[in-house]
Amino acid sequence: MAKAAHIVFAKDGAGNIAAASDLFTAGRSMYLCLACGKELRRKTLGDGFPYFVHAQRTSCRLAAHYALRAAAQRVLTESRFIKVPFTGQPVDANRLSASLVQWTDSACDVEVGHVPVDFLAETGEGQLLIELSIPGLPATSTPERLRILRLATLEVELPPPANVHGFSDLRQSLLHSLGNKRWVFHPAHSLPAGRQNGARYQAEPRVPPVQALEAGAPSPWNPALSFAESTCFRQLAVTEKLEVLEKEMDLPCDRWPAYVDIEVGGEQTFGVDRRIWQADVFSRFVQKHHPGVGENMFSSAAVSEWLKSRYLLDRPFPGADSIAVHQFLTALVQRGFLVERNGDEPRYRVVRTRPAANESGLVWRPHATLSASQLRVLSMQAGLRVPVDIVQWLLESFDDCHPSVTVDDFVSILSRRVHAPPRSIIAFLLDAKLVVDGGEDRQGNQQILF
Known part of the structure; x- marks a missing residue:
C-alpha cells in the first residue's frame, strides 16, 4: 500500500477519533473507517509509523483523507482555539503576525444559510467558519458560496495524509502554523488586491464598521449555536408571535395561504394554532433559503429540534412532534415546494419558495x-x-x-x-x-x- 494511502486516524466503538500511533489503540479490537464505516485493524511495518488498514479487502480511495478531516474537527472541538493571521496583512514567518481566536461553543458539519461548512465556532467577536482544505479531497463549499454568508471564514490547508503521523503533527499544522491559513472572508477587513502567499481568493471590498459589526454578530438563522432569538420567541405571547410571523411571511395572518394550515397528526403538540408553527417552519426552512446557494437541504430532525427551541411542547402521545413535522413536510413535498431524498434519515431539498399559479389551469x-x-x-x-x-x-x-x-x-x-x-x-x-x-x-x- 502506498504511503499516501495509510490511514492514521479511525473511529472507535464509542465514536471517538483515535490515532494509530496512540499507545492505547494497540489493546482495542474495534476501529471503523471514517469514509465507509467498515472495520479497520492496526498495523506496523518494521520501525515505521503505525497505521490502520481495512480488515477486509475493500476499495476506499479517500479513507485517509476523510480520517484526517474528522481528526482535525476533533482537535478544533477539544482545543477551542486557533492561531490566525491578522486580516489584511501578509503572513511573515520571521515575526509575530497572528492573533489567537478562542471559543466555547462549536459544531462540525453544519449548514449555515443552507451552505455546508466543516467547522463553526461561536467566538466573542461573532461566528467563525473554518474550512479544511486537504490535498486530494473535494472541498465542502466553494469560496463564492461561503462569501455570501458574510461571516468570518478561515481556510486551513492541511498537509497530505501521508505527512501526518498522529495528533501532534496535526495540532501543529492546524492550530499553530500560519503559512497554511488564509481568510476567505472577514467582515472587518479586506485582503490586498491580487494573490498573496499563494492565496486562492480575490480580495473582498472593505465593509463599513456598522455592517462589519452586524456581519460579525451571531446569526439568528444558525441552527447549531444561536439560541437567543428562539428563546425570546418562545417567551412571546401568541399575538406577539403572530406579529413576528406576519413580517416573516410578508402577509397578515388572515391572508396566509392554505399550505401553512395543513391538518396533521399531533399538531397540538406545540401549544399554538397549527398555522403559527407551520408558518414558522415554512418561513424559516423554505421561504428564507438562498437561491443558488448549496443544495438547500435539511432533515426532519433539524426542523423538530428547531421547533423545540421555540415552543413549549406538550406531546399528546410519544413522538407527536416528529409525526407532525414529518406529515407537514410531506404535504409540502406534495405541493411541490420540497423534494424528498430518501436515506437513513430523509432529507428535503427546497425547489420552490412560492406555489405555482394554477398549475392545472x-x-x-x-x-x-x-x-x-x-x-x-x-x-x-x-x-x-x-x-x-x-x-x-x-x-x-x-x-x-x-x-x-x-x-x-x-x-x-x-x-x-x-x-x-x-x-x-x-x-x-x-x-x-x-x-x-x-x-x-x-x-x-x-x-x-x-
Whole structure:
C-alpha cells in the first residue's frame, strides 16, 4: 500500500477519533473507517509509523483523507482555539503576525444559510467558519458560496495524509502554523488586491464598521449555536408571535395561504394554532433559503429540534412532534415546494419558495354549489371513497360559494384526506361543474365585457 494511502486516524466503538500511533489503540479490537464505516485493524511495518488498514479487502480511495478531516474537527472541538493571521496583512514567518481566536461553543458539519461548512465556532467577536482544505479531497463549499454568508471564514490547508503521523503533527499544522491559513472572508477587513502567499481568493471590498459589526454578530438563522432569538420567541405571547410571523411571511395572518394550515397528526403538540408553527417552519426552512446557494437541504430532525427551541411542547402521545413535522413536510413535498431524498434519515431539498399559479389551469365557477346527491353519485363515478367525516366538510365548502384556496390547493388537500390521486379529484370537480378551465373562463368574461 502506498504511503499516501495509510490511514492514521479511525473511529472507535464509542465514536471517538483515535490515532494509530496512540499507545492505547494497540489493546482495542474495534476501529471503523471514517469514509465507509467498515472495520479497520492496526498495523506496523518494521520501525515505521503505525497505521490502520481495512480488515477486509475493500476499495476506499479517500479513507485517509476523510480520517484526517474528522481528526482535525476533533482537535478544533477539544482545543477551542486557533492561531490566525491578522486580516489584511501578509503572513511573515520571521515575526509575530497572528492573533489567537478562542471559543466555547462549536459544531462540525453544519449548514449555515443552507451552505455546508466543516467547522463553526461561536467566538466573542461573532461566528467563525473554518474550512479544511486537504490535498486530494473535494472541498465542502466553494469560496463564492461561503462569501455570501458574510461571516468570518478561515481556510486551513492541511498537509497530505501521508505527512501526518498522529495528533501532534496535526495540532501543529492546524492550530499553530500560519503559512497554511488564509481568510476567505472577514467582515472587518479586506485582503490586498491580487494573490498573496499563494492565496486562492480575490480580495473582498472593505465593509463599513456598522455592517462589519452586524456581519460579525451571531446569526439568528444558525441552527447549531444561536439560541437567543428562539428563546425570546418562545417567551412571546401568541399575538406577539403572530406579529413576528406576519413580517416573516410578508402577509397578515388572515391572508396566509392554505399550505401553512395543513391538518396533521399531533399538531397540538406545540401549544399554538397549527398555522403559527407551520408558518414558522415554512418561513424559516423554505421561504428564507438562498437561491443558488448549496443544495438547500435539511432533515426532519433539524426542523423538530428547531421547533423545540421555540415552543413549549406538550406531546399528546410519544413522538407527536416528529409525526407532525414529518406529515407537514410531506404535504409540502406534495405541493411541490420540497423534494424528498430518501436515506437513513430523509432529507428535503427546497425547489420552490412560492406555489405555482394554477398549475392545472382550472378556476372555480362563480356560485359553485354541491348537493349531497351530487356528491354521492359523482364521487362513485370518479372512484372516490369519501369518509363520513369528510362529507359535511365538502358540502359546507360549496354552500353557495367556493373554497377560499385555489383549485390546485383544494385538490391537494382533498387528495390527502380521501387518499386518492389528484386526477380523480379533478375529474370529480369537473363532473360536478365546480371548476372550469381558466382559458374558457377568460373567454366568457371577454364575451360579457364586449
